[in-house]
Amino acid sequence: MGSNLATNLPANLSNSPGGAFRGDLSGVNLLRVIGLSKQYVRGGLWKKRVQVAAVTSAHFEIARGQTLALVGVSGSGKSTVARCVARIESPDAGQILVQGTDIARLSSRELLPFRSGIQMVFQDAVMSMNPCFSALEAIEEPLRIQRKAIGNRQERRDRVGRLMIEVGLSPDWMDRPISNFSGGQRQRLALARALALRPRLLVLDEALTGLDVSTQAQIANLLLDLQAAHQLTYLLISHDLALVARMANVIGVMAGGRIVETGPAEQIVSNPMHAATKQLLASAKTTAAKFAAITGAPS
Amino acid sequence: MARDHLIRVSDLSVTYCADEGMPIRAVDGISLEISPQEIVGILGESGCGKSTLAGALLRLLPPGAKSEGGILFRGLELMNLPEAELRALRGREIALIPQDPALSLNPVITAGVLIGEVLRAHLPLSAAERRQRVKELLCEVGFDRPEEIYSAYPHQLSGGQRQRIAIAQAMACRPGLLVADEPTGKLDATLQSEIIELLSKIRQQHGTAILIISHDPAILAGFSDRIAVMYAGRIVEVGSSAEIFGRPLHPYTQALMRIASSMITSAGVISRFPAIAGESPDPGCIAEGCRFEPRCSERMDVCSQRYPQTFLPEPSRLVNCFKYGE
Ligand SMILES: Nc1ncnc2c1ncn2[C@@H]1O[C@H](COP(=O)(O)OP(=O)(O)O)[C@@H](O)[C@H]1O
Ligand code: SF4
Numbered sequence: 001m002g003s004n005l006a007t008n009l010p011a012n013l014s015n016s017p018g019g020a021f022r023g024d025l026s027g028v029n030l031l032r033v034i035g036l037s038k039q040y041v042r043g044g045l046w047k048k049r050v051q052v053a054a055v056t057s058a059h060f061e062i063a064r065g066q067t068l069a070l071v072g073v074s075g076s077g078k079s080t081v082a083r084c085v086a087r088i089e090s091p092d093a094g095q096i097l098v099q100g101t102d103i104a105r106l107s108s109r110e111l112l113p114f115r116s117g118i119q120m121v122f123q124d125a126v127m128s129m130n131p132c133f134s135a136l137e138a139i140e141e142p143l144r145i146q147r148k149a150i151g152n153r154q155e156r157r158d159r160v161g162r163l164m165i166e167v168g169l170s171p172d173w174m175d176r177p178i179s180n181f182s183g184g185q186r187q188r189l190a191l192a193r194a195l196a197l198r199p200r201l202l203v204l205d206e207a208l209t210g211l212d213v214s215t216q217a218q219i220a221n222l223l224l225d226l227q228a229a230h231q232l233t234y235l236l237i238s239h240d241l242a243l244v245a246r247m248a249n250v251i252g253v254m255a256g257g258r259i260v261e262t263g264p265a266e267q268i269v270s271n272p273m274h275a276a277t278k279q280l281l282a283s284a285k286t287t288a289a290k291f292a293a294i295t296g297a298p299s
Numbered sequence: 300m301a302r303d304h305l306i307r308v309s310d311l312s313v314t315y316c317a318d319e320g321m322p323i324r325a326v327d328g329i330s331l332e333i334s335p336q337e338i339v340g341i342l343g344e345s346g347c348g349k350s351t352l353a354g355a356l357l358r359l360l361p362p363g364a365k366s367e368g369g370i371l372f373r374g375l376e377l378m379n380l381p382e383a384e385l386r387a388l389r390g391r392e393i394a395l396i397p398q399d400p401a402l403s404l405n406p407v408i409t410a411g412v413l414i415g416e417v418l419r420a421h422l423p424l425s426a427a428e429r430r431q432r433v434k435e436l437l438c439e440v441g442f443d444r445p446e447e448i449y450s451a452y453p454h455q456l457s458g459g460q461r462q463r464i465a466i467a468q469a470m471a472c473r474p475g476l477l478v479a480d481e482p483t484g485k486l487d488a489t490l491q492s493e494i495i496e497l498l499s500k501i502r503q504q505h506g507t508a509i510l511i512i513s514h515d516p517a518i519l520a521g522f523s524d525r526i527a528v529m530y531a532g533r534i535v536e537v538g539s540s541a542e543i544f545g546r547p548l549h550p551y552t553q554a555l556m557r558i559a560s561s562m563i564t565s566a567g568v569i570s571r572f573p574a575i576a577g578e579s580p581d582p583g584c585i586a587e588g589c590r591f592e593p594r595c596s597e598r599m600d601v602c603s604q605r606y607p608q609t610f611l612p613e614p615s616r617l618v619n620c621f622k623y624g625e
């Protein structure tokens with residue numbers, strides 16, 4: 001069955017521990033994160049308040065039109081990085097350079113012009129919205145917030161219709177409530193909504209998690225197609241290394257709030273260096289081996 | 300086929316009758332047997348009726364759901380059993396690990412008490428004996444420090460720990476049949492295989508038969524003895540695990556296997572995934588022919604005209620597809 005995780009590719013380039021790998025081979029970085037750190041305060045009322053380091057000094061960069069996947073077990077700090085990059089959260093230290101401008105410390109007002117350039121899609125994103133919303137309202141909401149929902153009724157419907165077609169939804173469903181959409185369709189809606197503002201960077205936090213494998217395959221293909229069509233840059237967050245290894249140029253592995261290894265996807269799966277990477281790969285390989293053993297495919 | 304089945308489901312259908320809109324036949328004429336100690340996997344995508352089937356086996360369906368057909372468990376016809384007798388049976392002889400255990404765990408009751416409740420409902424044990432049993436169960440499902448977990452509240456537990464608690468609850472009375480509805484659904488890859496290993500161990504130690512439900516073939520690989528593939532309320536293929544994985548017959552099963560394989564094996568090179576275009580039919584309006592027909596790359600004229608009956612291309616293999624008979 002085609003390719004597998006264990007291919008022994010020559011390791012002529014070694015992965016760099018600590019995440020100093022330069023993802024930018026062409027010289028155009030869309031996103032560059034330097035020394036990003038974030039702490040949370042846990043406890044309160046009855047328990048002693050403690051500072052918990054969610055992310056410590058994360059460095060990475062993503063070239064325009066490319067994908068960097070951050071993988072790791074739950075609690076390793078992936079989502080905190082994602083929320084800081086999308087500036088839903090403010091980092092305690094570090095820089096987040098978007099095409100050269102540091103947005104790490106901008107106020108929400110100063111952030112406004114950058115908001116449309118960075119959009120975030122998370123697991124079952126649409127479920128957190130008002131279930132009575134129609135598809136049209138859900139897709140248009142970010143445009144309204146940005147005061148870009150201009151045009152007359154027909155122009156607005158045309159624009160939303162085009163977005164729906166782009167993500168593989170029928171525009172006939174524009175007026176249906178979002179609660180009538182299936183899990184996969186809701187992720188398509190979330191993507192249409194994110195695309196409405198014509199962003200350059202999509203932060204995809206477990207955007208494929210919780211979907212059936214057959215739906216995951218469809219949405220993953222859609223992401224690959226949209227990226228090619230619009231030269232989108234992706235920060236892809238996932239606990240599933242085997243899945244993202246087929247979608248990312250570069251993989252960063254997180255453990256205990258740090259990026260412990262970064263490298264081209266090919267090298268991460270063929271020549272892992274850090275124990276955390278090896279552990280993630282081991283569980284993927286066990287599954288692959290069981291599958292290969294029973295399907296009779298070469299492992 | 301003269302084996303003694305533990306449970307035998309024949310021509311089971313479940314219809315949800317909503318006040319408004321069309322009735323939904325979520326499970327449509329399903330027949331399936333499970334032998335003692337056997338692990339049977341139900342494979343199918345979300346909405347195909349897997350959880351409805353699980354609920355129907357325990358006669359635990361929401362009001363407004365109508366079920367027909369037969370469910371023979373250890374010689375007892377569950378469809379005719381009064382509720383009081385069903386209550387005595389549930390948890391004791393057939394236990395369910397629900398799809399989202401977080402929802403069924405009471406937030407103000409500790410894990411230990413929660414498991415103890417199951418014992419109290421079914422077994423005449425003293426409080427001290429019960430406490431002892433619960434601790435043994437906690438060890439059995441893999442907790443090193445049962446004392447700590449005993450007095451933990453659900454919100455203090457991780458997703459993986461909560462899943463283990465749900466398994467301990469289900470195993471408390473040593474049921475003959477365990478129904479596990481997507482037991483690894485929300486967990487990380489590593490935790491997923493830990494839960495599957497635990498279920499394997501349970502079968503080995505206690506001879507528990509398991510009906511495991513999943514949308515992911517990879518979860519069932521190396522675990523189930525037999526697999527039934529469901530599509531839009533019906534079983535479309537049944538075979539041994541080796542047959543279903545090694546030589547799937549139904550075009551839907553074949554496509555699903557290609558997808559699953561692409562998701563677990565990657566050389567780190569960007570490439571599209573093999574996918575099935577389209578979506579499964581709206582359960583409110585099912586057409587007459589093969590339900591997979593709109594998405595099938597091998598469809599023929601006959602496929603949209605009537606439903607393919609069950610063909611037996613090989614002994615012990617069932618498939619509903621016109622490629623294997625007229
Ligand atoms: N309580 C309910 N009332 C009405 N329809 C339901 C109910 N539960 C499930 N359904 C419908 O029945 C079909 C099968 O659902 P379900 O058994 O949950 O499938 P699965 O577990 O395979 O995802 C779906 O179309 C679903 O919307
Ligand atoms: S019956 Fe026809 S449409 Fe259905 S799976 Fe078989 S070939 Fe495809």
Ligand SMILES: [Mg+2]
Pocket residue numbers: 346349350351398480481
């Ligand atoms: Mg279900």
